[in-house]
Amino acid sequence: MPVYCVKLVKTSSPKFMHNATSAGKLPTWSYTYYDEEEPTKKGSFDINMTRNMAGDENKQSKQMNDAAIALVKSKHTGVSVRLVK
Structure with missing residues (x-):
């Protein structure tokens, strides 16, 4: 079974929801x-x-x-997915 690795490469500012309310925009994370x-x-x-x-x-x-x-699993069925740093 193929193994896909997922890596976080960038986060927006603000990074988390509790800061987003005052900033007026939702955080976006890029993988x-x-x-x-x-x-x-x-x-x-x-x-x-x-x-x-x-x-x-x-x-x-x-x-x-x-x-x-979950997004990678939905794009590629029958694969194992793990998070890497």
């Missing part, structure tokens, strides 16, 4: 992903944090990373 065995199979995407993603910064980070993993 890249690639196939571990064939690095030429790769892509990138942005995820906008929603107002449903509440809680402390660790919880918001986990929700964004989980959303990134």
